[in-house]
Amino acid sequence: MYYLVYNIFMKIQTRGRPKTFDETEALTAAMHYFWEHGYDNTSLDSLLQTMKIKKSSFYATFKSKEHLFSKSLALYRESMLIRLNTLNKEIGPKQTLLMLTNMTISELRESGKVKGCLLVNSGQECYKKYTQLSEQIALEFKFFQDLFSSFVKEAQEKKEILNPRDAPIIAGRYINTLNGLIVSIQAGISDAQIEDIVESLNEILQ
Amino acid sequence: MYYLVYNIFMKIQTRGRPKTFDETEALTAAMHYFWEHGYDNTSLDSLLQTMKIKKSSFYATFKSKEHLFSKSLALYRESMLIRLNTLNKEIGPKQTLLMLTNMTISELRESGKVKGCLLVNSGQECYKKYTQLSEQIALEFKFFQDLFSSFVKEAQEKKEILNPRDAPIIAGRYINTLNGLIVSIQAGISDAQIEDIVESLNEILQ
DNA sequence: ACTTTTATGTACTACTTAGTCTATAATATT
DNA sequence: AATATTATAGACTAAGTAGTACATAAAAGT
Numbered sequence: 001m002y003y004l005v006y007n008i009f010m011k012i013q014t015r016g017r018p019k020t021f022d023e024t025e026a027l028t029a030a031m032h033y034f035w036e037h038g039y040d041n042t043s044l045d046s047l048l049q050t051m052k053i054k055k056s057s058f059y060a061t062f063k064s065k066e067h068l069f070s071k072s073l074a075l076y077r078e079s080m081l082i083r084l085n086t087l088n089k090e091i092g093p094k095q096t097l098l099m100l101t102n103m104t105i106s107e108l109r110e111s112g113k114v115k116g117c118l119l120v121n122s123g124q125e126c127y128k129k130y131t132q133l134s135e136q137i138a139l140e141f142k143f144f145q146d147l148f149s150s151f152v153k154e155a156q157e158k159k160e161i162l163n164p165r166d167a168p169i170i171a172g173r174y175i176n177t178l179n180g181l182i183v184s185i186q187a188g189i190s191d192a193q194i195e196d197i198v199e200s201l202n203e204i205l206q
Numbered sequence: 207m208y209y210l211v212y213n214i215f216m217k218i219q220t221r222g223r224p225k226t227f228d229e230t231e232a233l234t235a236a237m238h239y240f241w242e243h244g245y246d247n248t249s250l251d252s253l254l255q256t257m258k259i260k261k262s263s264f265y266a267t268f269k270s271k272e273h274l275f276s277k278s279l280a281l282y283r284e285s286m287l288i289r290l291n292t293l294n295k296e297i298g299p300k301q302t303l304l305m306l307t308n309m310t311i312s313e314l315r316e317s318g319k320v321k322g323c324l325l326v327n328s329g330q331e332c333y334k335k336y337t338q339l340s341e342q343i344a345l346e347f348k349f350f351q352d353l354f355s356s357f358v359k360e361a362q363e364k365k366e367i368l369n370p371r372d373a374p375i376i377a378g379r380y381i382n383t384l385n386g387l388i389v390s391i392q393a394g395i396s397d398a399q400i401e402d403i404v405e406s407l408n409e410i411l412q
Numbered sequence: 413a414c415t416t417t418t419a420t421g422t423a424c425t426a427c428t429t430a431g432t433c434t435a436t437a438a439t440a441t442t
Numbered sequence: 443a444a445t446a447t448t449a450t451a452g453a454c455t456a457a458g459t460a461g462t463a464c465a466t467a468a469a470a471g472t
């Protein structure tokens with residue numbers, strides 16, 4: 001007797017004609033497309049092109065555009081979690097948090113723009129129109145809030161952060177400023193202004 | 207001999223059947239609808255309902271949805287400018303800037319949510335799809351950047367702000383944090399976190 | 413070999429979108 | 443009073459949207 005432990009990436013052998021595409025691969029492509037274009041500005045046809053599958057396979061596998069987006073949000077969370085936990089082991093919690101800033105800045109340098117956070121981007125968009133997605137997005141936000149707070153707490157315990165205030169307060173201020181930075185960059189602020197905000201991000205985690 | 211000085215709010219007597227609606231009133235209603243729902247999520251039909259006019263009047267007067275939005279952006283700028291300049295005369299530049307925070311917080315208290323800034327909201331949305339609107343939004347951003355910087359500068363001259371750094375840097379940091387606050391509220395942060403961010407907004411203008 | 417099951421390709425549907433066309437109504441100019 | 447001009451109401455159009463139906467294809471189970 002044993003328990004079957006499986007995750008979202010696992011494939012299960014089934015009867016019938018096998019899929020000619022990799023489900024996780026298609027989902028990943030969809031997630032990135034949503035991330036870059038937003039939910040409403042992603043048409044089904046562009047999804048089919050991006051995922052390289054046909055309409056019938058799409059609906060057979062993912063049920064609807066809304067379901068696919070829901071799965072994209074979950075994938076976003078899971079892949080971020082893996083990435084951040086790995087970073088945490090390698091460079092510690094404070095540097096992991098600062099890496100979020102670094103990634104934004106290098107993305108800006110390399111491509112001249114920033115995609116921002118999938119949750120932030122879709123939050124506003126889904127607020128009125130898609131109740132279920134909105135609820136999920138709120139939960140995902142909470143997940144990241146808690147995750148970042150736990151990093152701050154760990155950094156405080158390791159004396160990487162000396163600020164004695166509650167971890168969620170420090171995490172909140174950091175994420176707030178980082179989200180602001182993304183908005184500001186998209187609004188076209190100057191390099192000097194960007195540098196100053198990056199400086200303030202470093203100060204928050206002192 | 208005299209020069210005719212007129213502004214966007216002025217009506218000019220013309221031949222032909224007179225309009226049965228007030229153009230500025232209709233535009234104002236449209237602007238608020240765009241503000242709350244975003245550009246793409248505002249359908250023509252909902253605009254017609256909101257503006258209380260029929261399709262033919264709409265196209266005769268505003269040419270297209272895109273033109274209407276462009277005018278809405280201009281109206282947003284102009285009405286904000288009037289409002290802020292009035293405030294500046296009444297309570298001074300620093301308190302005027304802090305009023306932007308107060309307005310966000312009281313909007314949250316009264317309605318449980320915040321609409322945010324029309325420019326920020328539409329920036330992301332229009333970035334790829336609507337080149338012309340994007341360009342205008344970038345210009346409007348620049349307008350507000352300069353306006354807020356001038357308030358900071360005035361506040362420094364009046365010794366309301368003692369921080370000696372360049373006015374655009376201080377203004378940038380303030381707006382950055384304020385935009386972050388709007389995102390954070392929409393993401394559902396706690397009251398304690400909101401209070402801390404408001405505290406940091408006050409600190410920036412010390 | 414035959415049946416069951418699942419996947420795929422394509423045509424189709426029902427709805428929403430922004431925008432146009434045309435006939436008619438209301439005003440100013442002559 | 444006749445005409446030019448502008449506004450309005452409502453039917454119409456063309457394109458795009460998400461999603462469905464159905465016939466066919468490819469595998470596993472018996």
